[in-house]
Amino acid sequence: xxxxxxxxxxxxxxxxxxxxxxxxxxxxxxxxxxxxxxxxxxxxxxxxxxxxxxxxxxxxxxxxxxxxxxxxxxxxxxxxxxxxxxxxxxxxxxxxxxxx
Numbered sequence: 001x002x003x004x005x006x007x008x009x010x011x012x013x014x015x016x017x018x019x020x021x022x023x024x025x026x027x028x029x030x031x032x033x034x035x036x037x038x039x040x041x042x043x044x045x046x047x048x049x050x051x052x053x054x055x056x057x058x059x060x061x062x063x064x065x066x067x068x069x070x071x072x073x074x075x076x077x078x079x080x081x082x083x084x085x086x087x088x089x090x091x092x093x094x095x096x097x098x099x100x
Contacts, residue, residue, distance in 0.1 A: 001033045008076050009034040009047065012067070015080035016049070025087060026052040031067070051087050053094050063090045 001009075013035045020027050029035035031047040049065045065086050071079055 005072070006033055008072065008079075009067075011076035012079050012083070015076060016083050019080065019084050020087060022091075024054050025091065026054060027087075028052070049083060051090060053091055055094060055098055059098070061090075061094050063087075 009031050013029055013031065016027065028037045028050045029047075030037075030041035030043070030050065032041075032043045034047075036043075046066045046068050048067060050062055051065065052060050052062045054060055063086070065083055067079070071082065074082070
């Protein structure tokens with residue numbers, strides 16, 4: 001991974017960690033050479049962030065947010081905002097299904 005991209009990824013991880021302080025949301029990273037907190041990290045494709053919404057002990061829906069080349073054309077701040085928005089949207093979708 002080239003140095004500029006690695007620095008951008010590190011900034012994204014830091015920004016997302018600072019913003020996402022929701023106790024019901026688990027965020028795992030699969031970004032080789034930067035952050036691989038996911039136990040099942042698939043390094044063959046695009047780097048990604050896995051979001052798990054802990055609704056209950058038995059209900060844990062997940063969403064994978066891929067950091068594609070299109071995403072990576074933006075600044076780290078813009079990418080972190082897109083990721084955060086995607087997480088909030090995911091949580092809202094699950095809440096609407098869970099609450100009826």
